[in-house]
Amino acid sequence: MQNLERYAAIYQRACERKGGPQALATGLNKPLSNTLLSKVGDDRFLAEFSKKVFQSGFVWRVVRNKWPDFERVFFGFNIEKILLVPDEMLEKKATDPSIIRNYNKVRTIRDNAVMIDSVAREHGSFAKFVADWPNEDIIGLWAYLKKHGARLGGNTGPYSLRMIGKDTFLLSSDVVAYFTQRDIISGSARSKRSLTAIQDSFNELQQQSGRSLQELSMIISKSVGDNYQ
Numbered sequence: 413m414q415n416l417e418r419y420a421a422i423y424q425r426a427c428e429r430k431g432g433p434q435a436l437a438t439g440l441n442k443p444l445s446n447t448l449l450s451k452v453g454d455d456r457f458l459a460e461f462s463k464k465v466f467q468s469g470f471v472w473r474v475v476r477n478k479w480p481d482f483e484r485v486f487f488g489f490n491i492e493k494i495l496l497v498p499d500e501m502l503e504k505k506a507t508d509p510s511i512i513r514n515y516n517k518v519r520t521i522r523d524n525a526v527m528i529d530s531v532a533r534e535h536g537s538f539a540k541f542v543a544d545w546p547n548e549d550i551i552g553l554w555a556y557l558k559k560h561g562a563r564l565g566g567n568t569g570p571y572s573l574r575m576i577g578k579d580t581f582l583l584s585s586d587v588v589a590y591f592t593q594r595d596i597i598s599g600s601a602r603s604k605r606s607l608t609a610i611q612d613s614f615n616e617l618q619q620q621s622g623r624s625l626q627e628l629s630m631i632i633s634k635s636v637g638d639n640y641q
Contacts (some may be wrong), residue, residue, distance in 0.1 A: 414436040444577030587632050
């Protein structure tokens with residue numbers, strides 16, 4: 413891509429800003445291997461989706477502190493049990509003072525359990541479906557979650573995937589700023605055109621570096637903006 417820097421230049425700038433290669437390396441995390449990811453319980457996907465839905469537009473710390481109660485109230489996010497919860501029980505759970513009382517968000521727990529169950533029936537498990545999804549089209553997985561899931565658009569789906577261990581880049585403010593400054597995208601970073609350009613850029617950088625999308629996303633983020641050491 414004409415305006416995309418070589419990986420070596422991005423990496424060198426990130427090292428200079430963060431105090432050298434060793435210092436930069438300490439701030440990089442790697443995703444799970446596809447083998448390990450495929451073994452993650454589908455209940456953990458539902459839990460992570462639900463956590464990110466509740467954290468959206470809310471204080472993350474409060475959600476984290478209440479999460480043990482979420483696990484208790486929603487049966488450890490057991491898919492089969494959640495699918496059996498009738499509307500009346502779901503409404504009652506949404507009034508439980510030990511969790512965050514937001515019925516619209518509580519309802520997404522069952523909705524996303526339906527999605528996970530449907531995928532698992534076809535692919536063996538939702539985890540296997542996610543693990544097998546090609547990283548060179550990670551934006552396609554984002555689109556799938558947005559279309560078939562509940563409130564998993566925007567950054568919610570991608571952040572959930574990252575936390576579970578799926579290799580994905582994130583559209584953080586610094587990453588978006590980088591691609592905007594390089595004139596690789598213009599306007600919304602969420603437009604189909606912008607997402608395709610960003611995905612193509614990451615694919616190119618991955619070929620040059622052999623690094624995961626997650627590492628590349630972090631390196632780009634650390635190479636721009638105000639996040640100096």
